[in-house]
Amino acid sequence: MAQRERGSRGAPIGVPTRGTTNPNRLRRVDRFCAGPLAPVLWRAGERPVVVDLGFGASPVTAVEFHDRLRRVRPDLRLAGVEIDPERVDAAAPWASENRVFLRGGFEVPLPPGWTNPVLIRAFNVLRQYDEADVAAAWSSLTSRLAPGGVLVEGTCDEVGRLASWITLDAAGPRLFTVSIRLRDLQRPGEVAERLPKALIHHNVHGHPVHAWLATLDRAWTRAAPFGVHGPRQRWLRTVSAVRDDGWPVLHGPARWRLGEVTVPWDAVAPDEHRR
Numbered sequence: 001m002a003q004r005e006r007g008s009r010g011a012p013i014g015v016p017t018r019g020t021t022n023p024n025r026l027r028r029v030d031r032f033c034a035g036p037l038a039p040v041l042w043r044a045g046e047r048p049v050v051v052d053l054g055f056g057a058s059p060v061t062a063v064e065f066h067d068r069l070r071r072v073r074p075d076l077r078l079a080g081v082e083i084d085p086e087r088v089d090a091a092a093p094w095a096s097e098n099r100v101f102l103r104g105g106f107e108v109p110l111p112p113g114w115t116n117p118v119l120i121r122a123f124n125v126l127r128q129y130d131e132a133d134v135a136a137a138w139s140s141l142t143s144r145l146a147p148g149g150v151l152v153e154g155t156c157d158e159v160g161r162l163a164s165w166i167t168l169d170a171a172g173p174r175l176f177t178v179s180i181r182l183r184d185l186q187r188p189g190e191v192a193e194r195l196p197k198a199l200i201h202h203n204v205h206g207h208p209v210h211a212w213l214a215t216l217d218r219a220w221t222r223a224a225p226f227g228v229h230g231p232r233q234r235w236l237r238t239v240s241a242v243r244d245d246g247w248p249v250l251h252g253p254a255r256w257r258l259g260e261v262t263v264p265w266d267a268v269a270p271d272e273h274r275r
Contacts, residue, residue, distance in 0.1 A: 013140065014105030016084045017125055021056035023064070025160040026123055028179040029152060030068045031258065033119060036251060037167070040150055041073045044118045047098075048076055051108055051117045053141070054125040055080040059091035059101060065121060066099055079110055079117070106140040116146040122153045123165070126197040134198045142170050150174075155194045162194045166265065173198075173265040175250070176209075178216075180259040182231040188216035188238070202270045209268040215242050216261075232257055 041048060050069060055062040062080040070076050080101040082088050091101035102109050108120065120141055126134055141151050147170075154165025154177075161184075167175040176199075178191050192203050192213055199209045216238065223237040239256045243249040250262045 012083045012103060012105035012109075013107045014083050014125075014137075015128070017054050017056065017128060020124070020158060021058050021061050022159060023060050025156060025158070026061045026065065026121075026163075027160055028156065028163045028258075028260070029121065029123060029154060029165055030065050032165075032177060032179070032260065033065075033121065033152060034068050034072050035255065036262070037119065037150060037152070038072050040118055040148065041069065041076065043148060044073070044146070045115070046075060047115070048073060048146075049110065049114050049117045050076060050078050050119040051110075051121070051144075052078065052080045053106075053108065053120055053122040055082055055087070055091070055101070056124075057087055057090075059094045061123075062091070062101075063094050063099070069119075077114065079114065081105070081108060106137055108141065108144040116144055116149070118146050118149040120145065120149070120151045122151065124155055126153060127155050129197060131197055131201055138168060138172070142168055142172075145170060154196050155200075157194055162191045164191055164195050164199075166196050166198065173269065175262050176265050176268050177260060177262040179261075182235050182259045185220075185231060185235075185259075188220050189213045199268065199270070207270060209270075212247070212263065212268050215245065215247065219245075232259075235259060 052062040052065050066078040077098045081104045083105045085103050088101050088103045151168040152165050156163035161181040163179045165177050166173050203210045219238040219241040223234045226234040226237045239261050
């Protein structure tokens, strides 16, 4: 059972992750950060900072994250944070003036002179923790954000085919997003095994997140005739249908076409995690 290690004398707070990573594994969440969350970067002051917490055994997804967000803010600086010192040492060749790799955990260390982050990505980090640890981890991470900053916390499979995440600000969770590779999708509910820790144990009858995934599954089944035009058209029909059924679906077809769908957090939140 993973427990948060409470640091003393500056020791990192947390426990090492398994470290599994692959190129492009986090492309779906990166695309969201560079899309709907781009205003967070635009509004930031000079040389804004983003953090990749728990970058794993290789810094490849941290480097990809930095490169993708620099298309939005060319002056962006990235701090990759890992609790395992060997992983930090291994990432050193990828460091530069605007990209550093540091040992740390939920306390989110930064180099001297760097401003608080406007965005923290914590992916596949809380999966190994108990649900009871989630609120404290969220609080620790959001306390490090710059004003107006956001935390993106979630989970994906080993190749990034199925992903889901929660977007939080200083006040708590705001959005829940599912992103799926449509080409070989059997049903949207496949993402259930990759729900964030705050939701994964609530995917049972009578809970909002279960109702949400079940609604997507039913709409996907009803949209089967649109599959003759390809899985993207079937997905567009699916998301339009659940919106028409009253679910507060956000954004629009430009995002949905990516296999992505976002709802306000309160639409799926368990009672103990409501704002």
